[in-house]
Amino acid sequence: METIASPLETQKLCASWRAAGLKIGLVPTMGYLHAGHESLIVKALAESDRVVVSIFVNPTQFGPKEDLDKYPRDFQRDQSLCRSLGVSLIFAPSPDDMYPAGFATKVAVPSMAATLCGRNRPNHFDGVCLVCSKLFNVVGPRKAYFGLKDAQQYFVLARMVRDLNLDLELVPCPTVREPDGLALSSRNAYLNEAERKAATVLSRALDRAKGAALGGQRDPKALIDLIAATVAEEPLARLEYAQVVATGDLADVSADLSTIDGEILVAAALWLGQTRLIDNFLFTPPEARR
Numbered sequence: 001m002e003t004i005a006s007p008l009e010t011q012k013l014c015a016s017w018r019a020a021g022l023k024i025g026l027v028p029t030m031g032y033l034h035a036g037h038e039s040l041i042v043k044a045l046a047e048s049d050r051v052v053v054s055i056f057v058n059p060t061q062f063g064p065k066e067d068l069d070k071y072p073r074d075f076q077r078d079q080s081l082c083r084s085l086g087v088s089l090i091f092a093p094s095p096d097d098m099y100p101a102g103f104a105t106k107v108a109v110p111s112m113a114a115t116l117c118g119r120n121r122p123n124h125f126d127g128v129c130l131v132c133s134k135l136f137n138v139v140g141p142r143k144a145y146f147g148l149k150d151a152q153q154y155f156v157l158a159r160m161v162r163d164l165n166l167d168l169e170l171v172p173c174p175t176v177r178e179p180d181g182l183a184l185s186s187r188n189a190y191l192n193e194a195e196r197k198a199a200t201v202l203s204r205a206l207d208r209a210k211g212a213a214l215g216g217q218r219d220p221k222a223l224i225d226l227i228a229a230t231v232a233e234e235p236l237a238r239l240e241y242a243q244v245v246a247t248g249d250l251a252d253v254s255a256d257l258s259t260i261d262g263e264i265l266v267a268a269a270l271w272l273g274q275t276r277l278i279d280n281f282l283f284t285p286p287e288a289r290r
């Protein structure tokens, strides 16, 4: 396995693989890899001839008051895991490699970036679109793998890929969970013992809403109220948002769900102390037109 920091060198190596007819799978990450990342890598390995894992804590997707400096990092451990899984290349650029002096370009999907998590993280998805555009151009993957815990990220990027005619497929992968339901996230490392116990309220709240939807509840407000009421039972947790949107354009779904003609995303974010956690589920009303 190689580890390369230079975008140009990485681009050359990946171009040589493509020229030899090899299919590249890309797993973009910010490092501190966990079993969720591992599941993306395993899927990429099964579907590609060469797998590239990018490890880059991307400054452009963090707000001024967010956790860029304290974001957890363990490059050695990440390298060992990637090596043991059979990854071909870790692309690990520095911020200067990715954003050299004079860098001036922006990439954005404003309508889809302004809702859900974007309401309180105004530039986050612009930063994600920018860095992923660069990663796609440097690596030239046939497929890129994204976890659905960050469902908004996947849907925003899918729209960017479609709108810009980028020649790759984005592969959405299921959320990996702890046995008690907590969605895996590098940020779970911030939780103290009491917060870690309390964190299960998020998946519990979403499970209740999903159960209600499966049981026939078609009022989006009732699903949101159920999530809010469940989170309110946990004194350590503060709900940031719970929202129901259509997956195509992330438009708010305020009418009856039975009027929806496709898949919806029910998503929530909450705070435990200084730590922000997100989770979601996808649901297609069986009666929805396809």
Ligand code: PAF
Pocket: 028, 029, 030, 056, 058, 061, 128, 131, 132, 150, 153
């Ligand atoms: O999901 C992440 O870890 C990041 O947002 C990504 C896609 C690697 C871009 O920095």
